[in-house]
Amino acid sequence: MSTQRSIFITGGGSGIGRATALHFAARGWFVGVADINAGGMAETLNLIQGSAKWAGPLDVRDRKGWDEALAAFAEAAGGRIDALVNNAGIGTGGSLSELDPEEIDRCLDINLKGVLYGAQAVYPYLQKTAPGSALVNIASAAGIAGSAGMSVYCATKFGVRAVSESLDAEWAGDRITVASVCPGFIETPLLDGTGNRRSNEQIRDRVRAAGLEITPVERVAEAVWDAVHGDKLDYFVGATAKRMAFAKRWMPGKVRKQLRASLRPLGQ
Template sequence: MSGADGRKSIFITGAASGIGRETALLFAKRGWFVGGYDVNADGLQALEREIGADGGRFETLDVTDPQAFAQAMGGFAEATGGTLDCLFNNAGIAGGGLLDEQPWEDVLRVVGVNFLAVMIGARAATPLLAATPGSLCLTTSSSSAIFGTAGISVYSATKHAVRGLTEALSIELKRFGVRAADLLPGLIDTPLMSDAMRAMAPPDGMWRLVAPREVAETAWRAYHEDKLHWYVPEELRDFHREVVDRPEAVREERTALLAMMAAGE
């Protein structure tokens, strides 16, 4: 056990909704001290009411601000006695549109939240993770990190970057005895998903609509097992193998799909 009161602890960004919220609720229910951080103050207040003030620490945080992140991590350390069992870098935003048509400030915002903030969080958390036996640096990547997704190219690029960073950290952090892993969710029913994407989701298979709770359960498994990449649903692993074996064929399939979607508009 770890932490000042014997509870294990998890620091979650993007905790006010979707995957982050479900993960916070799940870990709290299983006895962990939860740090919930988000820019959505109302969502955090609702989460705190459900978990209870003694179940964690809940604060607004701009994950792209290194100083604010360091301060949040410092306050969390005070509550846990200087330990951290799991950093869950989960905060993310969607960014749709063709690259050449997106406002540059939108591009920078997606890169800032989805990738730069992950590095900020990992750097801020490393001393606490290193001080905690069996700790994990966990990040939400995406099925868009398997093959670049047209129409959300910037989002997809950040998730590829997250996957690469996770692989590198899984080696770098071993010098502290810290593990690193990522989650690669498919179509998750969160506020980031558009109504059009929900309507297109098939009833089963790897592109079915998945509840955030399923991803939270996978985060729980990730802490208790030593695996690098976690696909949600697991069938996405087969798609990854296909991409490795026949990337040009996948490219042509995706090109045809994009053309079909454009024709339907």
């Protein structure tokens, strides 16, 4: 088995996945990126110096595909996987009554089922490299408090945090680190989306209009690094996420009033 540590990152073709790949590669890790976007993966690999890198297609909804991708990566990385970052995800917003069933299913399958499949598939690899191995799931500030117009997306991110908490207990005996990273609004291509098919207003414009900050994506990559090497369960990234976590814990009644008073939910 190789002595070089390795990390497998889903959604590695852009945004948080790409920033995380570059962060770990710069610190000597063998980096693997998986995505459905072949062009994005190629761009990520081109940004990584040296040969300690790998890329392969993966639809996180495909359980068999997970086994194939992880096996190929482990072989390329010298027989080991030290960390998995479940990052692949999509945004879905809008009134639940107006969402197409297909939109609901797609968000649940990618954002939540994909995380469960990834954790299940990588478990035997992390067992072999423990202690020091880690599963890091990318959640969101939307997994801290449920906002109007984001019921499906919030359900997936609350679920991601629940999966992380459960596996933190379940894998404790294996000495595998499990953590969730909860960013607020991050500078990624996701902000250029509209949230759902019935809207033509970008999420980025809504965030700015609300006076909320957009955090550089590199901050999330730093949090992933801390999560792999740390012992906390939740890592909150950006002022919005940190404020929300504090208020939800200490002032839940006030948070509820503010959320119910929201005039327009993101994605509408």
